[in-house]
Amino acid sequence: MHDAVSTLTSPAAIALLNLGAALQSRGYHFTATTPATHQHVNQRPGNEEARSLTDIFGWSRPFRREILDSEIFELMGKANILEAHGEHWISQVRWASLGDQLYVHSRFPTSDANAVFFGPDTYRFVRMLRDHLQGDAAQLQRIVDIGCGAGPGALTAARLRPQAEVLALDINELALAFTSVNAHLGGISNLVTAHSDLLRDVEGTFDLIIANPPYLLDAEQRVYRHGGGNHGAGLSLKIFDAALQRLAPGGTLLLYTGVAIFDGQDPFLSAVRLSLVDLGWDWFYEEIDPDVFAEELEKPDYIHADRIACVALRLTRPTT
Incomplete structure (x- = not known):
């Protein structure tokens, strides 16, 4: 066993924690939906790519580098959650709100065998x-x-x-x-x-x-x-x-x-x-x-x- 604090020894885990804190400081909020709703909303015209933090870390939409400030983008790189997607990038994690707490979990679609679901x-x-x-x-x-x-x-x-x-x-x-x-x-x-x-x-x-x-x-x-x-x-x-x-x-x-x-x-x-x-x-x-x-x-x-x-x-x- 290990306690919750001592596990954050790797640079990637610390960067992911700092990313969550940075999102909180920017007033980020997202309510996780069912997969069917998520897919339906993302398929609407105009939702092909991200234009906001919520689009990136909630709706898991591909984004262009220029829409993110340097702190967030650098933390994503250090946390190893950036995935190239042609001329765009995709976050490998999502952040959802529950009360005043943010929770990191797997991106949509949750197709990986070890995906961590939140909904x-x-x-x-x-x-x-x-x-x-x-x-x-x-x-x-x-x-x-x-x-x-x-x-x-x-x-x-x-x-x-x-x-x-x-x-x-x-x-x-x-x-x-x-x-x-x-x-x-x-x-x-x-x-x-x-x-x-x-x-x-x-x-x-x-x-x-x-x-x-x-x-x-x-x-x-x-x-x-x-x-x-x-x-x-x-x-x-x-x-x-x-x-x-x-x-x-x-x-x-x-x-x-x-x-x-x-x-x-x-x-x-x-x-x-x-x-x-x-x-x-x-x-x-x-x-x-x-x-x-x-x-x-x-x-x-x-x-x-x-x-x-x-x-x-x-x-x-x-x-x-």
Whole structure:
């Protein structure tokens, strides 16, 4: 393991951090959209190339050197995120806003196998987490974010529970690198990043386990998108099982995921309901958004699905 600050030893990571600070000082702001919306907006006439910082670092449009001031361009070069594109350049990363924090993540389109995604699910996940923590006065000591991505869940928990140790886990080294930059940019000091397959590579129990795993079936099996199992629920089920073993007494699992609904039935809830009933633990389950990623319904794996919904599970282990 390593803490968020000490990982920023390479010149490229430091330059990426300084780039984020420079964008903040210039009032940069961008709300990350779904891939379908992103593509639609970029295909509009006049959006072929960038004319602003938002175009470059939000919409991932190619840009001409002369539209950027020298500080930003030089920091991009030092951070190794400049990619030549004919007579233009493209940023290999994006920056998205969540509250007053900027988060670096992968550029659009997120086609690389190790891409780090940030989008509408991120905002819904963080809102769910924030609502839980603001309504819960418990003095949490250990919090873990399984599959932290760019770190929005882990950073939100660390900020709202500064006395707690927060672990940000992922199998994607790029995600851990981005989380470290984002934590440093946000002034977070109680966060530790670690490479881990679920909870297998960390020890102990946790007072709060949070996760926003991928939940779609992806033909290319990209880590940020592919949930595996039946219609993408495989990873969510593994996280559920892992949490049952590693929650401390009184500890809570907050799982935000997606599920393909067939004939009005939720197969993820059906798969965990028996365990929930047998445990006798306090739990709550709801649909956060009833209809997302409609374009997936055109693919063979979802040809018989009614819809894909975003759902939230809150599960709390008794204190005794």
